[in-house]
Each structure stands twice: as structure tokens, then as C-alpha cells.
Amino acid sequence: MRDVGELLKERVSTDLADNVCCVEDVLGGNADLIKREFVYHEQRNLTGIVFFVDGLVSPKEIDHSIMRPLTMHTAELERFQHAHLGPQFAEEIKKHVLTNTGILLFDKIDTAINGLLSGDTVLFLEGCGEGFLISTRGWEARSIDEPTTEPVVRGPRDGFTENIRTNTALMRRRIRDANLQIEGLQIGDRTRTDINVAYIKGVVREGLVEEVYKRLQSIRIDGILESGYIEELIEDAPLSPFTTIQSTERPDKVASSLLEGRVAIFVDNTPFVLILPTTFWQFLQASDDFYSRYWAGSFFRLVRFIAFFISLTFPSMYVMLVSFHQEMIPTALALSIAAGRESVPFPALLEAMVMEVAFELMREAGLRMPRPVGQAVSIVGSLVVGQAAVQAGLVSPTMVIVVAITGISSFAIPNYAASFSIRVLRFPLLLASGALGLLGFAAVFSLLVLHALSLRSFGQSYLSPAAPFQPSEQQDLVLRMPIWMMNRRPAVAGADDTRMGPNQMPAPPDEEGEGDESAESRMADEEEAPNAGKGKRKGSRPWRSGKS
Amino acid sequence: MEKRKVVKGTTLVLWLVISSLLMTGCLGSREIDDLAMVMAVGLDKGKEPGTIxxxxxxxxxxxxRGQTGAPTAGTGQPIWTASAEGRSIFEAIRNLARYSSRRVFWAHNQVIVINEEVAREGVSEIIDFFSRNHELRMRTWVVVTEDEASHLITTKTGLEVIPGVSMDKLFRYSEIVAEAPRTDMRTLQAAYLSRTTHPVLARVSPKNRQISAKANGEFGSNPQVELSGTAVFNRDKMVGWLSTKESHGLLWFVEHVESRVITLPCAGQRERSSTLEMKNAKFQVKPVYEKGKVEFDVRVKAMIDLVELGCPDVEDQYVWMQQAEKEAADLLRGEIESVLEAAQKRYHVDFLELGKVFENHYPAEWRQMAQSWDDAFEKAQVRVTVEANINSPVLLHKATKSRK
Structure with missing residues (x-):
């Protein structure tokens, strides 16, 4: 038996048996490889053979577009007798007999094997120097579902699936622009995962797509199982706790990003699509913001900013105040806190660490365990950690409140990856403020800010447009301004930065003014009317003036 | 290779930062439950001469606060009081640690009570200590009492669980009676450091006022702290008291007075009276300097409501209100004149901030007079004009009278 690598370099020969041998040598031992022989020319007794991988193909498609035409319409084949065995034979068959929409003629075994493994059907005909690669992909896939990690109250309910074609189709359904470009490549020596890069030509900044390709093409890896692999292999700050690439399951989010001039990377077998470049503030935006009216959108977003600050700093603030700066607590509150801590044997820092860890444990346990056991965790969690710990005098009630509010806040951040980085950054802040009070807190917080300021995501500052500050781009940062005010694309985009016409703010028609005007003109008309006769209503209906 | 070096460097820096943070061992940290939070402090003379x-x-x-955090009165003693002596305030405070199981923490102190004897000997070291120490707050109330300060400190007073908090709220709510200046450490220090003004401090005294719920027969068995009256200082030494009436007059000069209760006896029957409430007032002092003579024009314009009409034979309350305007104005003027008399004739010090007003109007003349201001102040003529407007009978349009 020959080496697989050598076999793959083989060319397709005119001898059917040779070709079959080649394919079988490579994939022969596999239970799911199906081989079907048939005779397609009764008179001359010419045989053909199809290979496909069971489960990856739609059998109906093979039946309809390959087997039936080839076996039932043998009479047609008589027409090609003259071309038989000639170089045009394969082309003729493709043009006149096969009814499938996607057919590729190949002459390398390599192509056949690749096609087979991605769900295409390989057809060899006796006496034909080329093989047919026929698109018959069709496998069991999850249907389009509501995205579970990013639910919305108002907005589309469809989410990406594991099928890359379905996902790109969802994009085409939203943006019917000829400039929407969806380009494909494969990454992964063994998995050969389909990757699609989507962007809108003319909107995307010059050089961005090239940069994305450069980074994608430099990836050398055996397998890509999820977009997370890609994310980690192309991101700007691999050591940073902040994620500089956004991933989402929501097609509307990707569509809006594309319209803003960003690039999306679709990866096969995962519903998570990457968006880049990404700014930090995008993680605090939800699709709802843009679908609800701007009052609601701005309010929700403010709430999320508060949640962000609480989840990052609340425990450290508490520890800092309680164990260093008691003079900064109002007297009544100080007494309450002191009363609650009276029986607690641990310093506030340790207490906070223990509670934070307990909370993280519960969160992780709730996520990992089988769903039917879920109740157990909530009971144990709320009872033991919440009440028993306080009653036993191990934890102060204020600390339970602090940790609970922090936990709730961290769930209010729409993006899971971002909420994770905030959750992790909480711990150094907590340690620092427990060790040095406000000084430590300020030091670590400044370090964090400096680090975030130094980050870039594909050439864009991570904290823009807040830093560097861009006054023209504040309409979509802390507040979500009305859509009719956001008439420019963000600076990520290329040259074409106007996205709507002028004066889009709606207003009722100025009835009174118009009424007066028409009344006046009518009167003026009536004065002239005795002579003019027909032109009576000229002024009030300008669109008729031409006819009258 | 380059990348690996960067990673190594970053790890090293991170490691240093983390370990330097952790090795401080929580420098300067003290848990809130390890603190003895002082709510009020009293300063008396010590047993031995020269001690405090x-x-x-x-x-x-x-x-x-109870186990659940809700306030619980009566389960135990909400306060713990201890006293210590020393040659200086700081030494005495440090000596407190002999008895206190927790670190004495001053930042939540609400009130400083100074005994009259201490005040008469001088409060400059108190001002210095309490404004120099970073743990002490400048917004702490400062009061003088003729009683032992320690007695006042141990008195359970007011509705709050902690007497110190009660005293703080007493001050915050005191504007409604306007009988004592609201003096905190900041105003005391400002007045002491000022070239023009002498300090005044509020006066507190224990009065048997509380009716015990358990023994309601013994009226006024428990003492309560009363905030009324003023202590007058010459530089840092207390020189005397102002009565309630004089304190009323004083408040016009040192604070923004808006509320007052004025009780007027009825014209016919002196034992019956009607009550007015001042709702709003304008106070203006204008200095006049002519031919080496200092004069002040004090003008008060008060808007007054009728709150209680007790006179029996009032036909038309609006007519009565017009007549009462003069009486009310006289009463207010009397108060202001009484405090001027006390300042000029009795204590010979300017605690009315008139020097400050004069300096603001005549800065050049002030420079010549600054040294001898107290003399000039004594001789200064002050004209007081009070205009009272009683224009609202509040809800009643007619006097309350039986029509039978």
C-alpha cells in the first residue's frame, strides 16, 4: 500500500479501476464511505461509480441529480458517441446530463478526497479522464434558534447556527448590497475548517481586510474547533485580560457592525461570529438599545455602565472603606457595618475573598451541572451562603449584600467574554485595596486604565471614542442618541462616512402654515379667477398646476 | 526570541508588583469592628492642677444596631463612656487607651463639650489640637457648659440611640428656635484666627425634662441636654454668657436667621397672648465712617405669619395684625439692642462680626483702626431699624370666635 501523501498527488486516470483504487486506498477502511457502482451505458456496458460519505450528503440529491439522469437518460448519451472517450466527454456529460447545480471537474485525487470529506459526491465514469465533484452536501443541523447567550426583549429572535452557510445566508438576508463581500478560506491542516470573511466594500477602512487576511493566513494549526481558536490566534493583545475581538451569536449585531465598517469572521461549526475591530464600549451595548426608543436605550445603557463600575469596584471599595477609611463612611452607616462585623472573625479582605470565591463557585456549578440538578445549587447557595453564614457570624450581612449586588451587576453586562474579564480584574483590585486601601486601589486602577489605553484592536484604540476623545462620536457611547442624529459612521469606517440623508428628524407637517398659505393663494387665485376660470385651485394643489 | 523576552519581563514586573503588594501585610489597615468610635467628647479640668x-x-x-442591623434600644448600653486625665489633651486621649479594648477613633465625633472653667482659662490649645489632628473633623460641634462636661457626656439624651448623635441632630434642628449659635470647630477656629471677631460658642446645660415611661409620676426625673444661650470669648478666654434674649439678637449678626417665634401679650389682658412666626427676614448692616466716628446702620425686614391668635376681643384680625406689627418690631429691636449693649458695655469685645463688615466697606480706614478696633467698637453708635410685616393669617380668614 502506498503512502497517503503520495496517493493524494495522483492524477485521475482514464482507467476506472485505477481511480477507484486510489480513493479506496485513502479512505477505504472507513465505515461511512459509500461506493455505488452502476452502468450508465447499457449498449457499451460502460460503468460509473459514485463515492460519498454517508451522513454528510443528502441521498435524495444524489438520487435526483446524479443517478437518475445517468441511468434513466441513457438514450441521450447516444448523442455523444462521437465524443466518447474524447477530451470533451466529461464537459458534455456535465452540460447535458447531470442536473445538479454545483459540478466541478477535477483531475487530482486530492480534490476528490477533500470534496468527499466535506460532503460532496465524487463520480468517476469509465473512459473519462476527469472526475466529477458534485455538490450534494446535506447533513443534520440544528435549526435557527433564539441565541441563548444574548437574549433581547425587542429585536429579531434568530441566532446563528453551526452551519456556516446558514450563517452567511442570514447575513445576506439582512444586507442585500452588492458590495457585501463574503470570502472563503480554509484553516486547519486536519480540520480544514471553512472560514468566511465578510465586509462591505467601500464602507470598510482601507487595509483592514488585508490585515485580517494577513493574520488569518499566518495561522498554522491542526484544527480550528471554534471561533475562539481564531480569536486567540489573531488578536492584538494576547496577554491582556481584555478581549479585543467581539464574538456574538446575533446576526443583527454582525449586520450592524458590517454597516459600521467592521469585518466579520464566520467559522464553520460554531454559532459565534467574530467582529473586529472592537472597542471596549461595544461590550456594554446591547441590540435592544437600538430597537427600543432612544430614551429607553440610553437609560438601559446608563444602567449597564453603572453595572460595569459596580461589578469592577464595589467589593474593593467596600473593603477599602471598612478596613482603611472608616472616616469616609457616614456615621449611621459606619455603626451599622460595625454592628454587622462585630462577630465576624476574619478581616474584611478575607471575608470578601471568601464570599467572591463562593459566588464564583456557585456560578460555575450552576453552569456545568446537568440542568435537573439546578435547583439543588440555588437552594444550597441561597440558604448556606446567604443566611446560614450570616447567622453563624462568619460573614457580615453587609458583605453578603455587596457580593450579591456585584454578582448581579456582572450579569447585566451583555457580553459574556467582557463580563468575564471584568470579573477577573475585580480580584487584583480587591487585593490591592485590602492591602493598601485607597492608595492600592488607585494604583491598580490606574494600571488597568493605562493598560486599557495602550490596547489596540486592528489599528483602532480600544477605548475610543472616549480616549482619544472624539467629540463627534459621543452620540453612541454613554447615551444612545436618536437614530436621526447618528448620521455618520464611526471612525472605523472608510471614506464613505455619511449613513443617512439630511434632516431625518421626523415632524408632523406644518398644517397651519400650509393652510394659511393655500388660503391666501386661493384668494389670490379667486381674484384672477373670473378670467382664468379653470385655474381656481391652482395654488392649493401645486402638482396639478402643470395640467390645468 | 524577542517576544519571549517581553513575556519574561512582564512576568517579572507582575510578580514584583504582586509580591510588593502582598508583603506590605495590609499596612495601616484596621477593621471597622476594632475601632472605638467616639461620638462625643467632654473636656474638664483634671484633679491635679494643670491637667485636663x-x-x-x-x-x-x-x-x-441589633443582630439584624435594625436599631435596638434597651437591649444593652448603646454607649460606653470612659475618661482619662493627662497634662495635655493628646496625653489624656492616649491615656484613654488604658481602659479601651479597641482603638479610639475620632473621625465620627459629633460634639466637643467644654467645661466653663476650662473655657475661662483659654481654649487655644483645644483649637490647635482639634484642627491639627487629621482624624478629627472640622465640622464637629463645639459647645460650652457650666456643668461638668463628663456629666453631660454620660447623659442619655434625645430620641437617638446614641446621645452624641442626638446632640448633633439638636444642632441641625436648632434653627427653628434660634436660641444658640451653631458653632463648629471651623467657625471657632475662623473666629479665633480672625483679626476682627471674637468667638462665641453655643451653651448646653442638663435640664430635668424627660418623663420616664416607667415612672411617669416623677416628672422630669431624667436630665436632658438643652441647647440655649451663648458663651462669649475674648480671644481664647471665655468672658461670660449671653441670655436667651441676647442670643436671639446675636444670631442676626452671625447666622442667617429665617425663623423665629414671637409672642405678644394682648393689649387688654396682659395674661393672654398671641403668637407670630417669622418666616423670612432680611438683615443688613451698613457701616458709616465720618470724621473719625464709626457708626452702623442695622436694618431688619421681617415677614411674619400669624400662627396663634389668643386675644379675645379681636374684631378684625387684619386690623389687629397691622397694629401688632409695631409691637413685633419693637421686640425684635429690643433683642438686637440688648446684644449690642452686652457686647459694647458688658464684655467690651466685638463678637458680632461688625469689624469684618467695617473692614469690607472701608479697607483703608480699617488698616489704621485695626489695632484699636475694640475701643472704636465700644464707642460706635449703632442704629437699629426693624420693619415687621405681618401679612398672612395662614389658613384662617377670620378670628376663631363662637357666634352664639
């Missing part, structure tokens, strides 16, 4: 006695009222959080 500091009495601290310290909250016991466990009894201030």
Missing part, C-alpha cells in the same frame, strides 16, 4: 480630663462617649455598635 477627657471623657469620651463611645458607641457600642452591637447594641446600637
Amino acid at each position: 480630663k477627657v471623657t469620651a462617649q463611645i458607641a457600642r455598635p452591637g447594641d446600637v
